[in-house]
Amino acid sequence: MASEAAPPSHLVVAVIGHVGSGKSSLCGRLILAFRGAEEKTVEVFRELARSQGKTGDEAYAWIVDQYAKEREAGQTFENSIWGLTLDQRDIATTGTGAKGKMFKGPSSKEGVRHFTLIDSPGGHGHDRRVHDACAQADAVIVVVSAVPGEYEACLGQLRQYATAAMTVGIKSFIVAVSKMDHPRVSFSCSRFEQISKFLRGFFQSRLRGVRPPLVIPFSSKVGVNISKKVKGGALHWYNGPCLLGGMVTALKPDLKRIGIVASNKPLRFTITRAFRLHGAGTIALGRVESGILKVGQRVLVSPGGVRGQVASIQQHYKNREKAFPGDLVGVALHDISVSELKRGFIIGEEDHDPPIACKSFVAQVLVVNQPYLLREGAVLTMDVHNAHIPVKILKIQARVKIKPGSTDIKELNIAPKALKPTDRGNVTILPLKPVSLEVAKMYSHLGRFALRGNNMIMAVGVVIGLEVFQKYKKL
Numbered sequence: 001m002a003s004e005a006a007p008p009s010h011l012v013v014a015v016i017g018h019v020g021s022g023k024s025s026l027c028g029r030l031i032l033a034f035r036g037a038e039e040k041t042v043e044v045f046r047e048l049a050r051s052q053g054k055t056g057d058e059a060y061a062w063i064v065d066q067y068a069k070e071r072e073a074g075q076t077f078e079n080s081i082w083g084l085t086l087d088q089r090d091i092a093t094t095g096t097g098a099k100g101k102m103f104k105g106p107s108s109k110e111g112v113r114h115f116t117l118i119d120s121p122g123g124h125g126h127d128r129r130v131h132d133a134c135a136q137a138d139a140v141i142v143v144v145s146a147v148p149g150e151y152e153a154c155l156g157q158l159r160q161y162a163t164a165a166m167t168v169g170i171k172s173f174i175v176a177v178s179k180m181d182h183p184r185v186s187f188s189c190s191r192f193e194q195i196s197k198f199l200r201g202f203f204q205s206r207l208r209g210v211r212p213p214l215v216i217p218f219s220s221k222v223g224v225n226i227s228k229k230v231k232g233g234a235l236h237w238y239n240g241p242c243l244l245g246g247m248v249t250a251l252k253p254d255l256k257r258i259g260i261v262a263s264n265k266p267l268r269f270t271i272t273r274a275f276r277l278h279g280a281g282t283i284a285l286g287r288v289e290s291g292i293l294k295v296g297q298r299v300l301v302s303p304g305g306v307r308g309q310v311a312s313i314q315q316h317y318k319n320r321e322k323a324f325p326g327d328l329v330g331v332a333l334h335d336i337s338v339s340e341l342k343r344g345f346i347i348g349e350e351d352h353d354p355p356i357a358c359k360s361f362v363a364q365v366l367v368v369n370q371p372y373l374l375r376e377g378a379v380l381t382m383d384v385h386n387a388h389i390p391v392k393i394l395k396i397q398a399r400v401k402i403k404p405g406s407t408d409i410k411e412l413n414i415a416p417k418a419l420k421p422t423d424r425g426n427v428t429i430l431p432l433k434p435v436s437l438e439v440a441k442m443y444s445h446l447g448r449f450a451l452r453g454n455n456m457i458m459a460v461g462v463v464i465g466l467e468v469f470q471k472y473k474k475l
Contacts, residue, residue, distance in 0.1 A: 010114030011253055012287075012328060014133040014170075016161045017143035018154030019075050019122035022178035025220035026143060026243070027082070027119040028060030033227035033244055034084035034115070037063050057221055064119045076121040079133050081328060083316030086113040086248070113248060116316075116328055127160065127452070131383045132272060132343075134165040135445070136287045136328060138258065139172035139251040141243075144195065146177050146185045146217070151195060159202075160457055163368065164383070166206055167450045167460045171254065173213035174246050175199050180235070181219040187234035192217050214246045257289075257445060258326030266353040267291030267299070268443060269331070270385045274341035281311065282333045284341055286386070289445060291349065293323040293331065298350040301341060303357035303434035307350055308336035344387025346436045346446070355436045356468040360394065365451070365461030366424045373418040374425075374451075374459055379432070384449035390432040391451070397426040419459075426464070439463050 015023050031037050045059035049071075058071070064080045065071055120126075120133035134140060142162060145151050165173070177195055180187050196215040204212045217238060218225040225235055227244045241249065256262070268289040277283050297310045311332040313320045323329045331347075348354035367374050374393065382391045399413040401424065419425045440447030440462035447463035 010116060010326070011139060011247075011251060012116040012118065012137045012326065013139050013141060013247065013251060014118040014120060014137035014165070015141045015143060016120050016130055016133065016165065017122050018145070018150075018157050018161075019124075020150065021122060021143045021145045021154065022220050023122060023143045024061035024064050024076050024119055025057075026141075026176065026178065026218070026226070027080075027117060028063035029220050029223060029226045030117060030244065031063055031082055031084065032060070034086060036082055036084050060220060075123055076119060077123075077126070078121070079129050080119045082117045082119075084115045084117055086115070086244075115247070122157075122161075124157070124455075127164070128383065128388050130161050131164045131168070131388075131450070132386050134170055135168045135270070135385050136272065137165075137170060138253040138326060139174075140165045140170050141174045141176055141247075142199075142213075143176045143178055144199070145179050146188075146191055146195060147179050147182045148184055148191075150179075162203070162206075163457050163460070164450060167383075167457075168385075168448055169254065169257070169445050171207060171210050172251050173203060173207075174243070174250060175203075175213050175215045176243055177215060177217045178220060180217045181222050181224065187217075187219075189237040192238075214240065214250045216240060216243050216246050218243050253326065258324070262290045262325035263292055265290035265443070267293060267297075267347070267349040268355060268438070268446060269293055269299075269347040270446070271341055271345045271347065272343055272386045274338050274343075276338045277332075280332045282308075282336050282338050282341065284331045284333060284347065286328070286331075286347075288323045288325050288327045288329065289385075290325055290443060291352075293327075293329070293347075295321050299333070299347050300350045300354040301336065302346050302348065302355035302436040304340055304345065305357075306336055306340045309334045344385065344389070344435065346385075355438070357434050358431060358437045358466055358468055360428060360430045360467045361437060361463050362397070362426060362428050362465035363449070363461040363463050364400070364424065364426050365419070365459045367419045367421050367459045368457055369421050370456055370458060371421070372454060372458055373420055374423075374427075375418040378453070380458065381452040382429070382431070382435075382449050383452065384435070384437060385446050387435050389435050392430045392432060394428040394430045397428065399423055399425045427461075437463055437466060439466060 017023050042059045045062040046056040049058045050056045070077050118133045120130050200212045225242045229242045269286055271284050271286040273285040295310055300307050311334045313323050313329050315329045346355040376393055376396055378393045396416055398411045399416050401410045401412050438446040450457050451459040
């Protein structure tokens with residue numbers, strides 16, 4: 001299998017942030033820069049928006065917000081995915097001097113960059129979709145508004161979204177400061193420095209051993225500092241790259257997750273959505289986390305244990321014979337009905353260490369800095385890969401401490417009744433609905449989770465041991 005492993009050829013980038021921060025407008029501008037849409041399409045959307053009594057500034061956002069309810073409300077409700085490509089001429093306009101070698105893959109040419117962009121919702125109640133976007137991504141762009149009042153109001157939600165991204169293992173970030181053209185901001189250097197200083201400190205305190213993220217000012221409304229490096233003008237005081245240049249140079253994949261090592265592990269394909277398509281049958285959308293997915297392969301779905309065969313694989317409307325770790329693809333499956341597939345189910349190879357449903361598991365959790373205790377018997381919602389299920393804290397085994405820079409674990413208190421904020425402990429957790437998990441040491445992104453309660457993330461953790469149901473019998 002090692003001979004089939006392929007180096008990464010693209011990067012999946014999730015765009016997250018508070019509602020109204022300008023995520024969709026930014027995505028629309030980037031799609032134009034990548035030539036994923038035409039300028040005349042924007043003009044059509046602008047006229048349509050004005051005919052509905054809007055200002056017309058929504059045109060760029062409407063490239064990604066394609067549902068009528070999203071355009072009417074002025075906010076995103078569903079994750080949208082776009083496949084985009086930059087050639088060397090596009091990269092040259094960013095002023096970065098990058099040569100394009102970082103993502104050179106089996107189907108890539110020198111100096112060509114391939115990106116998959118995920119635009120996610122930002123309103124309250126969409127935490128699961130933000131988690132899903134981050135679980136599918138290799139890197140994240142966090143969009144914040146520079147407008148006084150908007151930025152301060154979004155900080156609580158911003159912490160939740162950033163914590164969700166870090167929980168699934170994201171380490172590569174860009175912070176994009178939007179609406180710099182607003183009359184109350186007027187491309188102010190002091191306002192940008194105030195936001196930049198706080199957010200750099202926030203990420204640096206949580207991503208130890210990782211360089212702090214780039215903080216880049218921009219304006220979607222007037223198209224400043226998005227695809228071309230600023231030279232003078234309103235942002236004359238800014239010396240960094242444009243947003244597209246930051247994506248090319250600063251965002252990097254986790255090679256342990258999508259490189260040769262991941263390709264040589266057993267197949268794990270996480271499902272984000274399943275539907276039936278006339279003429280193609282059952283379609284599962286998701287991400288290859290490990291192994292290699294092939295046309296004609298016999299597969300098993302967990303939980304449930306249903307078996308089928310891969311009929312075809314598509315990525316951004318192009319047929320493929322194989323899909324490698326990190327690829328977001330659609331898979332047509334034979335002998336499996338839509339009713340047997342749900343978000344969060346995992347597909348594995350039938351005869352090569354398939355995934356197994358989890359009965360209970362032991363995890364090491366960290367209670368985040370919030371007002372509530374984590375108690376035995378508590379029923380919470382667990383977000384793990386693309387699954388969102390209720391779980392019960394069966395037993396808190398011990399409160400533990402890990403020395404900074406060391407892997408040595410010291411037990412401080414055996415069997416406490418609760419864990420306080422900032423406490424770390426080993427707990428036994430019972431899923432209240434069927435779910436398939438993996439030990440984080442073997443499949444990192446399938447064993448990292450967040451526990452939600454009281455409309456916030458209460459704890460994050462990693463799976464260190466599994467109690468599984470009886471393995472599925474071979475046919």
